[in-house]
Amino acid sequence: MDDHVKMECGAFGAVNFSEDYIFPTLYWGMRAQNHRGHQSYGFLTFNGKFNVYKGLDLIPKVKKTEIQEWLERLPGSLGIANVRYTTSGGRDEESMIRGTQPVIGENEQHRFALSFNGNVVNTTQLVNEIRCENPNFSYDCDLELISRKLLKELKSGKDLVSSVKTCMKEVEGAFSVVGITQNGELFAFKDPYGIRPLCSGCSADRKICAFSSETVGLNINNLEHNFELKPGEFVLATKDGFKREQLVNSGKKALCAFEFAYFARPDSKMNGKFVYEVREAFGRSLGREYADIVRRCDMIISLPETSDDAAFGLHEETGLRWERAIRRHRYVSERAFILLPQERYATIDKKINILDHKFQGKKIIVVDDSIVRGDTTKVVVEKLRKMGAKEVHMFITFPRIIGPCFYGVDMATYRELIGSTRTPEEIAKEIGADSVNYQSFEGFVKATGLRREELCFGCATGDYPTPLANRLAKWMREYFEKGYKEEGRIYELPDLVQNRLGK
Ligand code: SF4
Incomplete structure (x- = not known):
């Protein structure tokens, strides 16, 4: 989320x-x-x-x-x-x-x-x-x-x-x-x-x-x-x-894998399966992949609503209690948000209600669909810590996002992506969690019922389905690593990128 x-x-x-x-x-x-x-x-x-x-x-x-x-x-x-x-x-x-x-x-x-x-x-x-x-x-x-x-x-x-x-x-x-x-x-x-x-x-x-x-x-x-x-x-x-x-x-075929994790409505069908069923399978897969962490935790919570089905799957797989202690403010729309940086707590509070008395001394698994910029996740972890959580482990259904999307998702630059330069351990440190655990590609693919080569995972692998996107990604990475500042959809400005890189 x-x-x-x-x-x-x-x-x-x-x-x-x-x-x-x-x-x-x-x-x-x-x-x-x-x-x-x-x-x-x-x-x-x-x-x-x-x-x-x-x-x-x-x-x-x-x-x-x-x-x-x-x-x-x-x-x-x-x-x-x-x-x-x-x-x-x-x-x-x-x-x-x-x-x-x-x-x-x-x-x-x-x-x-x-x-x-x-x-x-x-x-x-x-x-x-x-x-x-x-x-x-x-x-x-x-x-x-x-x-x-x-x-x-x-x-x-x-x-x-x-x-x-x-x-x-x-x-x-x-x-x-x-x-x-x-x-x-x-x-x-x-x-x-x-x-x-x-x-x-x-x-x-x-x-x-x-x-x-x-x-x-x-x-x-x-x-x-x-x-x-x-x-x-x-x-x-x-x-x-x-x-x-x-x-x-x-x-x-290269259907956007992120549709399954985040964008599509859970009650939509893709590849003959309801998206919520796929998300439940993500949760089960995470439970199997990180059984040792599950064993030492007290509860599962999820960030509503795209992560709820995966949390249910994780609960079903492991038997660990799924505490529905984070709720969305149902009639508050995105438009009502205050988006000034100094009001970041207020932004989260306007979106979800975290029930504080549930977390004192508890070791918690937080299920989420993705970590993109990491700012929201960081605030949630900070809040859980303040509410007394002893350990916070992030279980993420979509593999680590390391690069931009060229196909309609608003992730345009390397700079904005927390996963583009950090390992899961470094991300955990950055957001204040005890661990960040991404679902494997194998687990993800199996849950969709598609073959890996039928899905686009460009933002998670750096391997894009179309040729120019691959070239641009490479240039942008080089451009970013040389310290140039990426701006908005910088891939619309290949002349600038090419000139600076001498391509
Ligand atoms: S790059 Fe990522 S978000 Fe974009 S279409 Fe591919 S999987 Fe989806």
Whole structure:
């Protein structure tokens, strides 16, 4: 539970072939996935023209008295939606609204709308390419790069499928995209490595078809989960069902492993398993790997809510009591936080309630999903010590994060990562814990039911699924070790990095 780690986006799209309003389906499908991005949201429907409504913060509640207003604002039986956390573009209010998806791509002949989850890696190359035709091009969201690329291909005379295929080959990064054509067709596609999830589903009568980042977007609409899009696949939703085409075959799958540990909702299904079941297996695996520590401890606690299932698994495996002594303030949203550095205790207190009288003289295992920057963990350990804990052992379900993510998770630099330069023993010292115990890769992989080569572990191994990300990671590491200060998404500035390193 690191307060500052965010996913970039969640996407949803749906069509109602009986031509009823699609907005209610879009609304619930996206609201079920608000955890994937809470800085902005956007809805777009199609009724011969594109109708758009965007806003900042969480998706608002729609009061009964406002339903008609929303339907008039967003008419049509086809639509796409997005929730976003900004990892590209400016973070001021104006830039965030500009960068809010869906994005409309248009030229003289073509028009389409897109919503995506992901991040582009070869931004410099694409921006240079786009600027050959549009010298003043600037962007607030990576999806605009994909949109411009698609437009360029369509303009050259290719059809949509061929244009998407070129994008899959020439855009490097993670992109799970849902879109609408100017003819009112709903489509979706995934990058050749399938880094971000995207699934499809239909109503039992097959009148509604949808694409969703996570299965919870289907569940909330009572839609059946049909299939997870394959890497490099293009899918069109038609009255006769989904039309699937494999456009690019990279021969590799690299689903983000961090989805299982942290991002995905526990009740979503990935690779045929509920995420909470995978997390329980993480806990069991930790129990087996660190049995000697478990034997000498008095209780397990967990940082709600992404670690609760793993704590339950650890409890089941070992029989050690799981004390539910940390609770989340249920109706306090992220937006209410005070984020001034001097108020770090206040920040934790506004998020969770740690019940102090439970820890006096106790040896405690704290289960958490990850340690990214370490600042949150440090504060929690400090608090437990002040409350009288005798020993504090961290059990972490995701292996040690040692490098940045290039694919849509807000961990952009080596400098910010506590694990990039420290061993588990050094991290324990830094955060004041008695020990820090990471789950092994073997334990993690086994719990997911996937093969290791089907998962991206780039941030934990330094081995990324795409070639430019690997090169950039190497340069950034060198840049960092030479003492240069990394800034934000420094991999967007390869010229600077290359010049300084003399590459
Ligand atoms: S680098 Fe890490 S966070 Fe990023 S996609 Fe890979 S596993 Fe996920």
